[in-house]
Amino acid sequence: MKFIDDYRRPEAVAALVDKIKRVAARKWMLMEVCGGQTHSILKFGLDRLLALEVDWIHGPGCPVCVTSVELIDAAVELAQRPDVALCSFGDMLRVPGSQRDLLTAKALGGFVRTVYSPLDVVKLAAVDASKEWVFFAVGFETTAPATALAVKQARSLKLTNFSILAAHILVPPAVEAILSSPANRIQALLAPGHVCTVTGLKDYARLSQDFKVPVAITGFEPCDILYGTLSCLEMLEQNRYDAVNCYTRVVKTNGNPAAQKTIYEVFESCDRNWRGIGVIPSSGLRLKAEWSDFDAIEKFALQTVEAKSESECIAGSVLQGEKKPDECPAFAIRCTPDKPLGAPMVSTEGACAAYFKYR
Ligand code: SF4
Numbered sequence: 039m040k041f042i043d044d045y046r047r048p049e050a051v052a053a054l055v056d057k058i059k060r061v062a063a064r065k066w067m068l069m070e071v072c073g074g075q076t077h078s079i080l081k082f083g084l085d086r087l088l089a090l091e092v093d094w095i096h097g098p099g100c101p102v103c104v105t106s107v108e109l110i111d112a113a114v115e116l117a118q119r120p121d122v123a124l125c126s127f128g129d130m131l132r133v134p135g136s137q138r139d140l141l142t143a144k145a146l147g148g149f150v151r152t153v154y155s156p157l158d159v160v161k162l163a164a165v166d167a168s169k170e171w172v173f174f175a176v177g178f179e180t181t182a183p184a185t186a187l188a189v190k191q192a193r194s195l196k197l198t199n200f201s202i203l204a205a206h207i208l209v210p211p212a213v214e215a216i217l218s219s220p221a222n223r224i225q226a227l228l229a230p231g232h233v234c235t236v237t238g239l240k241d242y243a244r245l246s247q248d249f250k251v252p253v254a255i256t257g258f259e260p261c262d263i264l265y266g267t268l269s270c271l272e273m274l275e276q277n278r279y280d281a282v283n284c285y286t287r288v289v290k291t292n293g294n295p296a297a298q299k300t301i302y303e304v305f306e307s308c309d310r311n312w313r314g315i316g317v318i319p320s321s322g323l324r325l326k327a328e329w330s331d332f333d334a335i336e337k338f339a340l341q342t343v344e345a346k347s348e349s350e351c352i353a354g355s356v357l358q359g360e361k362k363p364d365e366c367p368a369f370a371i372r373c374t375p376d377k378p379l380g381a382p383m384v385s386t387e388g389a390c391a392a393y394f395k396y397r
Pocket of ligand 1: 350351352353356363366367368369370373374378379380381382383390
């Protein structure tokens with residue numbers, strides 16, 4: 039298998055589904071950690087194909103969904119300053135803050151620019167000294183290396199008009215918090231392959247041992263997800279647990295050491311507030327003291343006051359796998375992609391958006 043289509047071939051999907059059905063003697067609860075995996079499961083109807091074998095619990099792996107309201111408010115505040123150009127990935131523009139989202143801030147005259155890479159913001163800062171260029175640095179371990187590189191590049195170019203609003207988060211502490219909860223129902227995990235590309239397997243091996251749960255590192259195509267599911271169900275049925283790499287075409291055991299080194303040259307871990315979930319210890323990344331001249335919160339003396347988000351939204355329960363999106367009373371009635379009440383309906387990786395689009 040070399041190309042995407044190979045991982046979607048109906049015969050390959052059918053063979054894996056058949057194997058899973060023969061292995062499963064009962065229904066098991068699996069959490070797919072990443073929102074991209076959630077979308078694939080619904081898009082390709084894997085939940086329907088395995089309706090009797092797997093109860094899919096959708097995890098917190100959507101960075102847009104879990105970025106705290108106070109950080110969105112800080113981004114909005116920056117965007118409204120006349121001297122600031124606030125740059126962000128497109129998904130963040132419509133996520134509600136306590137008062138407004140970035141798109142509304144832009145409509146009201148704020149300078150908000152969508153970018154594909156933090157390195158683009160460094161380029162913009164280098165050619166336009168009339169503005170303070172701020173990158174809203176959102177994402178998991180997958181996007182943090184590029185942000186760290188941008189900060190390093192800005193220093194080597196001696197830029198004083200570039201900074202970041204650091205909102206990066208780490209997956210393993212969040213998974214650990216969910217597995218530690220008394221409400222936890224998860225019996226096995228499909229771990230996020232893209233994150234493991236950077237981090238490697240060690241965090242998930244530890245989680246598997248500590249919580250005695252099977253973990254399969256998986257990708258995002260139907261065959262990837264089914265292969266990971268088969269591995270988890272085989273272990274569950276044999277009363278075994280381990281962390282296995284089912285995404286070997288991308289993930290190496292030790293991940294990407296160069297990317298890890300770049301991250302921790304610039305960042306250090308910190309406690310972070312996850313939207314709808316609460317503060318999770320050591321689950322965020324903040325700039326180290328020696329890089330603090332690139333910290334937008336310090337540079338602009340921003341007050342990040344903890345803010346309450348949408349009252350009706352049950353995103354916290356959805357993101358921790360306690361409820362399914364269609365159990366939310368507002369789902370598809372008062373909350374739609376055109377008029378989202380919560381972040382999981384906005385993001386292209388959000389579970390609520392997946393249910394709206396595919397169900
Ligand atoms: S459907 Fe909307 S209101 Fe309900 S949990 Fe999802 S984002 Fe929140």
